[in-house]
Amino acid sequence: MSDSTVQLHDKEFTIYLQENEIRQAIERLAVQINQDYKENTPVFLAVLNGSFMFASDLMKEIKIPCEISFIKLASYQNTQSTGTVKELVGLNEEVRSRHIIILEDIVDTGHTVSVLLEKLQAFSPASIQIASLLLKPASLQHPLQLKYTALSIPNDFVVGYGLDYNGLGRNLRHLYKVKS
Ligand SMILES: O=P(O)(O)OC[C@H]1O[C@H](OP(=O)(O)OP(=O)(O)O)[C@H](O)[C@@H]1O
Numbered sequence: 001m002s003d004s005t006v007q008l009h010d011k012e013f014t015i016y017l018q019e020n021e022i023r024q025a026i027e028r029l030a031v032q033i034n035q036d037y038k039e040n041t042p043v044f045l046a047v048l049n050g051s052f053m054f055a056s057d058l059m060k061e062i063k064i065p066c067e068i069s070f071i072k073l074a075s076y077q078n079t080q081s082t083g084t085v086k087e088l089v090g091l092n093e094e095v096r097s098r099h100i101i102i103l104e105d106i107v108d109t110g111h112t113v114s115v116l117l118e119k120l121q122a123f124s125p126a127s128i129q130i131a132s133l134l135l136k137p138a139s140l141q142h143p144l145q146l147k148y149t150a151l152s153i154p155n156d157f158v159v160g161y162g163l164d165y166n167g168l169g170r171n172l173r174h175l176y177k178v179k180s
């Protein structure tokens with residue numbers, strides 16, 4: 001079967017970035033991180049679910065002492081108001097005075113990473129940087145300083161390599177964009 005298109009639920013997706021292009025971009029990112037953190041022992045915090053594949057491939061290229069932990073921003077309806085509240089779950093690591101690198105599969109509007117930064121600041125880490133596999137610059141709604149971005153992409157909905165469309169597609173080894 002051809003790898004160039006996939007059908008997920010009601011939508012068709014076409015190949016956008018091949019696995020080898022993604023892996024090369026991750027290797028370039030790892031070179032930077034290995035250099036910048038050689039004096040520290042960073043704690044990578046990978047944001048579930050989407051970042052699992054990126055985190056796995058990146059970690060294989062990290063050559064300095066480091067730790068990794070997996071976190072999630074869980075949404076729940078606040079009973080006191082109608083607003084949706086985001087709660088940070090899974091942070092069992094002691095991050096006070098540590099150098100944190102958040103691992104994201106994608107920064108789109110930047111809402112998720114902004115909430116995370118705010119929540120993590122409360123633990124008084126030594127520093128926090130974001131490493132994202134993908135960034136949609138045209139979609140960004142927050143003034144974020146993204147030190148590590150593997151690939152900048154246009155404002156298309158993408159799936160594969162950890163990213164899903166309504167639960168499907170996370171297992172795809174390439175990155176696909178929705179067919180217009
Ligand atoms: O910059 P934003 O507009 O906030 O979008 C980016 C977020 O969206 C996706 O997560 P999602 O909430 O879909 O959860 P998932 O990782 O479990 O798929 C992705 O993994 C990022 O965390």
Ligand SMILES: Nc1nc2[nH]cnc2c(=O)[nH]1
Binds near residue numbers: 108165
């Ligand atoms: N799967 C997927 N999730 C996202 N979350 C924010 N942007 C995207 C996107 O383009 N694709």
